[in-house]
Amino acid sequence: MSDATPILHMLSPQKHMSPFDVNMAADAGYKVIVPYINVTLEEVTALTQDAIFSRPPNYGTRTGLFIGGKDAILALDMLDAAQKALVPPFGLSTFADPAGSFTTAAAMVACVERVLRTKFNRGWKGTKVAVFGATGVVGFASSIIAALEGAEVTLVAHRGVDRVIKSAEVSKERFGVDLIAKSGETLEQKQAIIADAEVVFAAAAAGVRVLSAEDLALAKNLLAVADVNAVPPAGVEGMELFMDGGELPGSKALGVGPLAIGDIKYKTESGLFKQMINSTEPVHFDFRAAFALARTLTA
Template sequence: MEIRTVLHMFDPMPHVSPFDINMAVDAGFDAIFPYPNVTLEQVHGLVQDAIFSRGPSGVKRTGLFIGGRDLGLALSMLEAARKAMVPPFEISVLADPSGGFTTAAALVACVEKQLAEKHGLTLEGQHAIVFGGTGPVGIATGVIASLAGADVTLVDPFNIDTALEKAKEYNARCGSRLKGTYASSDADKARLIAHADLVFCTAKAGIQVLNADVLGDATQLKVAGDVNAVPPLGIEGIKAKHCGEPLQHAVHAPGAVGIGALAVGDVKYKLQNALLRYLLSSEKPVFLDFREAFQRARELV
């Protein structure tokens, strides 16, 4: 009898995300087991329970998904899982807390593609602003763009200390060069966007971050991407399905184009599905985070 495929889903939150469970089902796993309220200290023992019970052939048909909302904790849990492996008893692991890694990878890859197609440029040296930059998707977006060569500033809506702390934490953890600031008013946003080449909007759903008046202050903006699919959308003038359409309100940056949430979401869905499937298809155990996600996203766009 063929050994069934199994996905164990660890989450430090009270509930494992239904979105991620649905994605695992669509990726073709036979059996899916969610584990809520998992602590970092518990990861080692749970992983070894999973690997020793199936044998060398069974571990190749076993995967682990790490969720939650804290990117740093997810990366620490991924590393703890890696250290718990005892060759040849090793399973593949994907960390994607709050969809942060796959959504961010899809967003940056989409922006990078439009930047190349519409302006003939790479991310290297581009001034990028991440609104909603202290949330999971915002931090991951900033890290990915920074490691690809962009000059990135994370923007918190209220508190500069929060932005500076997140930038410092993830620079130390990931090797990025993030900056931090805040923008609590349209005047703050206009000041930032006036010198931005790229804008990533990763704020909470249903909140308009950039209105037409603020966009009117952009002078060198080239590409803006928004992951908010819940009205009102995050950037006025960008529709959910936009993928390279002119950004109409950026009147002083006539070459600027926008990317909407559904265009990003299409890549994100394909990306997460591909990474989940890769847990079972790889001949050797793999440990996947934002780095592999961005590499795959570049291929998908």
């Protein structure tokens, strides 16, 4: 590993770079952190090559490029563009985590996996998962992670099924996973989906109630529920912020709350930044790498 100063270039397609991510990078050990805002996909190549050609090749492991924003597909496209822009032996490490969604999704799936393993002696293969908030960045990433692990994943639409159909199509095209798209716009449709599910990911917008006590009472097959919403009301009625495998009131299902997930999310994002700094070769991270690390933190 070079003794060169660790420098992180942080790209956002929005008008702000998340202070959360800046703080995480600084605490992980980056000494120079430069945010770039309103970055377009077309600008990524030039920015990446400016970063690599201005330092000797052996400084590449001490040069990082982080991609933020709030669009999962755009972040993945920017990550791909950055990697294609590298010209060996010049290189750098890359990490995409738009809206913190990739590390949050990884943490949620890993936390639920621990509950399934320790409480039910089972894994993801064949497990029926329903994802609420499926078109959001956390829902998108968590659905793909679970599907890649062998789960049968249903994307639930709360407002127009076309959007989740499109998300399923993109997931199939990019990652080879088969996701089911269903409408959950009516109470009857939603409860039918929940009644068939063994795991629910509640990844809807902050302050949106996804599952009520009545819904939970009808869900006889439900083993575990994860909720990333820390803003009242809870996404799942009866979910406690720090719940980590406790039984939900009025249900036999076990809950994983937002702050239990957040603890693993924090450690995952910090851990990936540290891996970038300490690696002897350039590394490249998306939600799959985040899940691989989150798994070790919940083992």
